[in-house]
Amino acid sequence: MSEVFNKGQLAAQAARSLNNVTTKQKNEALLMMADALIAATDEIITANKLDLEYGKQQGTSSAMLDRLTLNEQRIAAIAEGLKEIAVLPDPIGEQLQQFTRPNGLNIRQIRVPIGVIGIIYEARPNVTVDAAGLCLKTGNSVVLRGGSAALHSNSKIVAVLQQALQQSALPAEALQLIEDTDRASVTELIKLDRFIDVIIPRGGASLIRNVIENATVPVIETGAGICHTYIDADANYDMAAAITYNAKVQRPSVCNAMETLVIHQQFANEHLVALCKLFAEANVQLKLPAAYLANIPEATAVTEADFATEYNDYILNIAIVESLDEALTHINRFSTKHSESIITNDAAHAARFLQEVDAAAVYHNVSTRFSDGFEFGFGAEIGISTQKLHARGPMGLPALTSTKYQITGNGQIRQ
Amino acid sequence: MSEVFNKGQLAAQAARSLNNVTTKQKNEALLMMADALIAATDEIITANKLDLEYGKQQGTSSAMLDRLTLNEQRIAAIAEGLKEIAVLPDPIGEQLQQFTRPNGLNIRQIRVPIGVIGIIYEARPNVTVDAAGLCLKTGNSVVLRGGSAALHSNSKIVAVLQQALQQSALPAEALQLIEDTDRASVTELIKLDRFIDVIIPRGGASLIRNVIENATVPVIETGAGICHTYIDADANYDMAAAITYNAKVQRPSVCNAMETLVIHQQFANEHLVALCKLFAEANVQLKLPAAYLANIPEATAVTEADFATEYNDYILNIAIVESLDEALTHINRFSTKHSESIITNDAAHAARFLQEVDAAAVYHNVSTRFSDGFEFGFGAEIGISTQKLHARGPMGLPALTSTKYQITGNGQIRQ
Structure with missing residues (x-):
């Protein structure tokens, strides 16, 4: 089995147990992840230097290299972002509707995690932490597929976060990074309906177009703005x-x-x-x-x-x-x-x-x-949806949730 | 240009003006459509007989032929369905959130039509009327692509409904039927992102799988139930x-x-x-x-x-x-x-x-x-979503809407 299949399967298994963790446990895990990043600052900077050297060899523009660069200050800011996610209200379990039918059926609609979220993105390693934090806060497993330019940085960051998760009540398998940066791994991920519930591409127009044209997993389209x-x-x-x-x-x-x-x-x-x-x-x-x-x-x-x-x-x-x-x-x-x-x-x-x-x-x-999740007061943003289904405009935590109907009765059968 | 492209374009143009009709105008149009169906009962039965004859020649099962059959009673029931949709509350314009930011920005989130909805379905001609009624009630244009088995029935029904729309405040172009029943017309429709905002397949597993695997337009998956x-x-x-x-x-x-x-x-x-x-x-x-x-x-x-x-x-x-x-x-x-x-x-x-x-x-x-929109008290059902995005479970009228943020201020600029 391929890396994508294996990690998708692990993430899907972890999603089932994630469904049972409490808000407090999720918030504690986010704070542990933040602390772990700070503690691993030197290691992360060392890994990031490998990406920067490779980028220079490839003739990457200085603007791009700047986006890719991690230093003590930036890692502290990224860790701070996780702490901010920890204090946001947890949408999971929120009751959206509740009503009783004439036959006595009691119907509640509540917010639940989506399950497994696949995020495909390009250079910035801060997205790795940000996406992981937002997905775990909402009880979702996340499979990250970052670009090759940030591979060393992303691998180190994810290893640090997974170690933190191992100390927490959350399953470490809920966070997965696809390290195969061949384009074929994107193609495989966006067709892995069996394990992945939604794909969110974050990047340029050609990345997004590729995902939309080839995905069988539902996609939340973000970004393009004329x-x-x-x-x-x-x-x-x-x-x-x-x-x-x-x-x-x-x-x-x-x-x-x-x-x-x-x-x-x-x-x-x-x-x-x-x-x-x-x-x-x-x-x-x-x-x-x-x-x-x-x-x-x-x-x-x-x-x-x-x-x-x-x-x-x-x-x-x-x-x-x-x-x-x-x-x-x-x-x-x-x-x-x-x-x-x-x-x-x-x-x-x-x-x-x-x-x-x-x-x-x-x-x-x-x-x-x-048009921005923070400017709208959502306290977070996973992207700005330009499609009309599921979420439209700046997406905060509720955009990373689904719903479920819970119906209780006392023996009702359909006539 | 192909039939699919032309009709998709007409539907998209009509969607813009549909956005400005009132609830009263939509409800009146639905009642006019219901009356027109009753008035055209004989013509519809005549068209339906052509489908039934063709089905018999093809050796269609008697269960399938029964589903396909339209008679006076069934046409009356279908027309009654439109009247029931007319009396349902209109979700369009509903304010979902309203808040003021510290900088004075006033942000409202309201329900709006999705735009153009493509429905791909199989034999039953009642879906033609039902889908048209639900989409128009929510201010959406609809492009229908029914199966070849019901082509004569569907063509007659849509012609009757379009004539009724011409007498109404709604644009007749908001209702389109793709009469090309070659499989290629499905493929074209599900890739017509330019004009179609969502595809809802209603039918067997192979129909739904084909749509999911090939669509670039977002899909709402319905149906499969183990x-x-x-x-x-x-x-x-x-x-x-x-x-x-x-x-x-x-x-x-x-x-x-x-x-x-x-x-x-x-x-x-x-x-x-x-x-x-x-x-x-x-x-x-x-x-x-x-x-x-x-x-x-x-x-x-x-x-x-x-x-x-x-x-x-x-x-x-x-x-x-x-x-x-x-x-x-x-x-x-x-x-x-x-x-x-x-x-x-x-x-x-x-x-x-x-x-x-x-x-x-x-x-x-x-x-x-x-698990049914009527049993849940929604008064309507466009299908039962088995995916986790946008809508999950029985889908009533709100599942056929999107949202929009309306922001008013007095010169705010971003710092």
Whole structure:
């Protein structure tokens, strides 16, 4: 049997006993995991150096190497993350519904663990700890499949966490790392319905697409964000400038950053030049409809293909529209249904936007950058779902749970 | 462009305007659809006769032909079903959460339509109407792909419903039927992520497996049920006999019928012969562990493969165990996680069973046959989900909805 099959099976067996641990036992295990990480700081840094050396040999970019780097401070922050998960309320066992039928059946719907969660991700070794903590807190086993770039770091971290689990009431087998970084191990994992209940891919578009196209295990799709901000005719310039600047410039590499700014012609006539100057000063490369290039010499012409591109970079498309309807049509056409915002003082326009734009999060007079589990107050985030089933938008702990109906009676039979 | 692509696109366009119709408009449309079906009774029966003739030529079984048959009474019952959906509460717009963050952001989570739902099913033409009614009630477009055996009936029914929709406030394009009954049209539909938001297969195991293995659109898995009843050592004989007889015999062809009866040895010693006599009198073919065959001459030996089989027929496996633990192990090994029941007077055993058995519905002193949207009081059922994401167990109208976060502020930007 392969590594994937064996570890999937162990995780599934562990899931059954995980179902019986208490909240207190889970929280204690999380704190033990945090302490173990701190205690193993030197070993983890040593393992991480092997990944960094390999990365340098491979010509990995300095930005990527920085993401991959673990030092004392970062390991402390990662351990702190586990402690924060430990103090969050436990959703497992929560009663969602309870009712009695005329025939006397008592029906309760309660939250239960999903079972075994497979997480497929790329470079960052902090995801290893974060995903393990969130899954164990919700009583799930987790099978991690990280990228080859972080293999030494991930292997060491998981070994440390498993040792901590062995001292806890939780089964150490509930945490598994697939060390085979060949692509075939991903393919095997996403088809392992027998043991894996859900796959959450965290990474770039091609990783996610590969999982969706080949998985037979249900997938929670996360990530892709072509986010828009629409500035309405009557919007206040200062607010519009502050929000759109924040949405584009504060952290362009993330999924909730703005890719396209849609502007009502009336607002554009008055403010486009000033707004573009602001973005240009922040080194944002601007793409505009050809008709507007004369006034904005630093911009280039925007194309249909640009509107369909998630840059995650200092690049911004601008579309000019003549009405709210035209803005809605543009957004519903190009949106990846992640996060969309309207800036307006017109309450009726805001209401229509919030109703008619089909996205996980729709905003009025707010930056799209707030689409985030921590900003929403969930205390945790396993990702941002861009699909419509199970969970949509920022996913906190309840997104890692399923439900079960418990029905009690006294001999009822169906007529 | 193919039929599937064109109809998928029309449905997706219609979904956008469906998002803006009121509950009253949807309910009126459902009533108009019901009236139109009644008015078209003769035409529908004529179309249905073509399917029945074709079925007879193909040597279709009389049971299958009966399921396919539409007559005045059945059409009236189907139309009545639409009227019942019309009076159900509309889940769309329901506020699930509302909270204000310290920075003043007001966050609401509301129920919204999923968008476009694809339903793939087999012979029964009543599913055509039922699925259309449930999807439209929840503001979703629906693309139906029925089997070739019911093509004439389905085409006529959908034409009648679309005509009714044309008189209503709902777009007629929200209801689409794929008339291409080649298997390739299923393959195309389940990969049409661009327009279809979820696929619900309703049918036999091979249909469902094909969809799960090939879909890129998210799937809600329904149906497969290897359901168990466990009779504990101290169970009351009369209750155990009544419940297990009901679970097996009342309607063996359905997914919530019992396939395997697990009996504590102590109960079996006293009651196995009497219980088997009861089943044998109802023409249930019994499969028992070899050691018990001497006492039950009408039974044959049960195998591991039998325990993994969903018969949907008058066949029953029996397993004899020495403890609750052994029963739990057997059930968690062979269960398809649909519906499982314990019969016991021991409250601690019942609690352990309800906690430790991993299934959509777990019962104490109740027949598994109650796993049903109507029996749960949902007033509707689109199927019984056996997966753990999105919806688990009997699915009523809320299972056909997604959610959206609406966030309002006054210029908040992320720090």
